[in-house]
Structures are given as structure tokens and as C-alpha cells.
Amino acid sequence: MGVTGLRVSELGLGTMTWGRETDDLDAAEQVRDFLDAGGNLIDTAASYGDGEAESVIGTLLGGKVSRGEVVLATKAGTRRDASRRTLLDALDASLRRMGTDHVDLFLVACPDGATPLAETASALRLAVTSGKARYAGVCNHPGWATARLASLVGDDAGLAAVSCEYSLVQRGVEREILPAAHELGLGLLAWSPLGRGVLTGKYRHGTPADSRAASSHMAGFVQPYLEGPASSVVDAVGIAADGLGRSPAEVALSWLLEREQVASAIVGARTPAQLRTTLAATELALPAEVLSALDDVSAPPVGYPERW
Numbered sequence: 234m235g236v237t238g239l240r241v242s243e244l245g246l247g248t249m250t251w252g253r254e255t256d257d258l259d260a261a262e263q264v265r266d267f268l269d270a271g272g273n274l275i276d277t278a279a280s281y282g283d284g285e286a287e288s289v290i291g292t293l294l295g296g297k298v299s300r301g302e303v304v305l306a307t308k309a310g311t312r313r314d315a316s317r318r319t320l321l322d323a324l325d326a327s328l329r330r331m332g333t334d335h336v337d338l339f340l341v342a343c344p345d346g347a348t349p350l351a352e353t354a355s356a357l358r359l360a361v362t363s364g365k366a367r368y369a370g371v372c373n374h375p376g377w378a379t380a381r382l383a384s385l386v387g388d389d390a391g392l393a394a395v396s397c398e399y400s401l402v403q404r405g406v407e408r409e410i411l412p413a414a415h416e417l418g419l420g421l422l423a424w425s426p427l428g429r430g431v432l433t434g435k436y437r438h439g440t441p442a443d444s445r446a447a448s449s450h451m452a453g454f455v456q457p458y459l460e461g462p463a464s465s466v467v468d469a470v471g472i473a474a475d476g477l478g479r480s481p482a483e484v485a486l487s488w489l490l491e492r493e494q495v496a497s498a499i500v501g502a503r504t505p506a507q508l509r510t511t512l513a514a515t516e517l518a519l520p521a522e523v524l525s526a527l528d529d530v531s532a533p534p535v536g537y538p539e540r541w
Contacts (some may be wrong), residue, residue: 234496236418237393239337239368241304243490243515245274245422246498246508247501252285254503260289261297263503270512274304276422276499278342280311281321287330294332305331306338307423308372308396311354315345320356324365328414339366340396341382344374354385361390370394376409383417391417394496399423401432401470401485402463404533411494420496427482427500427511431458434471434481469530472522479513486514486525 234241238499246267251260264275277286287307294300309323324339339360341353357369369386371379383392397406397416399421406421414421427433436459457463467481474481490499502508519527 234338234368234393234420235414237368237391237420239304239393239420239461241270241274241420241497243497244270244272244486244512245276245306245497245499246272247424247499248275248277248286248290249501250286250503251277251289252282255289257289257292259505262294263502264293264298264303266505266509266512268298268302271515272512273499274306274499275300276306276424277327278308278311279327280308280342284326287327291330291332295344296459300333305333306339306340306370306394307331307336308340308342310345311342313343313345314348315341315343315353315356316348317352317356317359320353321359322442324360328365335365335367337367338370338394339368340370340372340394341374342372344378347433350378350381351385354382354387357382357392358386358390368393368423371394372424373398374395376413379410380413380417380420383419392417394422394541395419396422396424396499397496398425399489399492399495400426400428401488401527401531402428402458404531407533408535408539421492421494421540423489423495423498426498427485428458428463428467429455431455431463431467432485433468434467434474437467437471465529466531469527473519473527477517477519477523479517480509480510483514483517484519484523484527487517487519488524489513491519491524 298445309320315389329406332336360366379395386392470481470484474484500511
């Protein structure tokens with residue numbers, strides 16, 4: 234994870250659907266398949282299922298999974314409240330739900346324009362120095378805020394990670410976040426590495442009835458990538474997958490894992506079968522010409538002042 238001593242697997246296991254669309258039995262099967270494949274990072278949040286995802290993790294840690302087998306990352310402040318009170322109260326509640334005395338990584342989920350960055354930084358510093366979190370990080374913050382928080386947290390508790398959406402259909406982090414992370418020695422956790430599901434190719438010929446885009450609470454999340462520039466990227470990934478005899482998901486993940494600063498790509502699956510289709514991505518090395526073609530078709534617009 235960046236320049237720290239924390240070691241995380243190339244793929245992380247996302248838990249956004251746990252306790253809601255994924256029950257305890259399927260979650261347990263996912264974790265066992267994930268650990269057997271060499272994974273260790275489980276990514277969750279206090280807001281996932283209003284805490285139910287963390288409760289499922291607590292059930293697993295209470296029986297079928299050893300705490301030492303996993304690196305636990307959780308997030309607080311999803312509702313854009315990064316005050317000291319909210320972050321630390323949320324961390325305590327997360328620890329209770331998961332039945333552990335610490336998480337390995339504690340992240341601020343969203344920027345909060347109403348709370349001074351110094352206050353947010355003090356909460357992260359206290360989380361680490363109290364031993365309730367081994368490392369701290371931020372999610373979805375712009376480059377300047379990430380850099381400022383890193384300086385405010387200080388070297389004793391130091392930021393370890395930045396978590397942002399990153400995929401072939403969303404490469405905005407390359408403008409400021411990746412350069413900032415490089416200079417600060419932070420590892421990048423890439424969430425939604427399959428472009429909110431569109432890079433699996435499932436939407437190329439319509440919207441499956443059991444997909445996120447067809448659900449009332451997730452349709453708006455997927456919609457931005459169902460048309461426009463993302464369509465040509467999805468087609469290119471499909472063509473590459475056909476040529477290589479692999480799945481579009483494997484191709485999209487393999488491209489992302491080639492990015493030097495990506496510490497882990499967080500994959501979330503509703504079912505164990507869906508997860509198994511992505512785990513093989515770590516074994517796929519894309520040919521240079523395929524990498525180049527995907528780079529070209531998905532290149533983000535870059536202008537002033539990033540390019541001068």
C-alpha cells in the first residue's frame with residue numbers, strides 16, 4: 234500500500250451488496266473463494282446496508298474466517314460529514330459490528346465542505362494513534378485536499394491510501410489524484426474497476442432484468458456509462474476479450490492492474506459465481522498492442538493546467 238509496510242492483494246473484495254442482496258451464506262462462500270485465490274483485502278463501509286455488511290463480516294470473523302487472514306478496510310462520513318464526532322463514533326460502531334478491536338485501514342468516504350480539513354485530519358490521526366486503525370486514508374477527495382490532509386495528519390500517523398473510482402471508462406484520477414498519490418507515497422484503491430458493471434459486457438445488447446441498471450436503487454449509478462464515450466470503450470474491451478479468449482471483465486481488470494500505482498482493485502460481486510469470473514484476472518497479462526489500443530480508446534481529456 235504505497236510506501237507503507239501494509240501488504241494487500243491485487244484484488245480486494247467489495248461488500249456493498251452484503252446484508253442486502255448477498256446473504257450470509259453467499260458472503261461466506263465469496264470470502265472462502267477469495268482467500269483461496271490469494272486475496273486478503275476486504276473493503277466495507279459503515280453505510281453499506283446501513284451497517285448490515287459489517288455485521289455479516291462480524292459473523293464470519295466470529296466463526297469461519299480468522300481475523301489474521303484478512304486486511305479490513307472500512308469507511309465513514311459517506312453522507313459528507315467528516316467531523317471528528319461522526320468519524321470516531323462511526324469507527325467505534327464499525328468495530329462493534331465486526332467484532333474486532335481494530336481495522337487495518339480507516340478511510341474518510343467523501344469530502345465535507347462544512348468541516349475544516351484540520352478537524353478531519355485530527356480524527357484520522359486519533360484513530361491511528363489509539364490503535365483502533367492501523368492506517369488511514371481518504372476516498373473521493375480531489376488532489377489538493379488529499380495533499381493537504383496528508384500534511385495535516387503528519388508523519389506519525391501518515392496517510393497510507395487514497396480510494397477513488399478508476400476504470401477504463403473513468404480515468405479522471407490520472408489528472409491530479411495519481412500524481413498526488415505518487416508524490417505522497419500513497420497506494421491507490423480503485424473502486425468500481427469494472428465501470429459500475431458495464432465493462433463486463435452485460436449491457437452491450439440491452440439491460441438484463443437482474444442487473445444493477447434494472448434495479449430502482451442502482452439504475453442511476455450505472456446510467457452514466459451506458460451510452461456516450463463509454464460505449465466505444467466497452468466495445469473495444471469486448472473485441473479484445475473475444476480475440477484473447479477471455480472475459481471482458483478479465484481484460485478490463487488486467488488493464489487496470491497494469492497501472493503502477495494501483496495497490497488493489499476492489500471488485501464487488503452479488504453472487505459467488507460472479508466473483509469467480511473476476512478472480513482469474515490476476516493471471517492475465519495483456520499483450521502490449523492490446524494495452525496500447527485500450528489506452529488510446531479510453532484516454533481522458535487532459536488540458537490546462539495539467540498539460541502545459
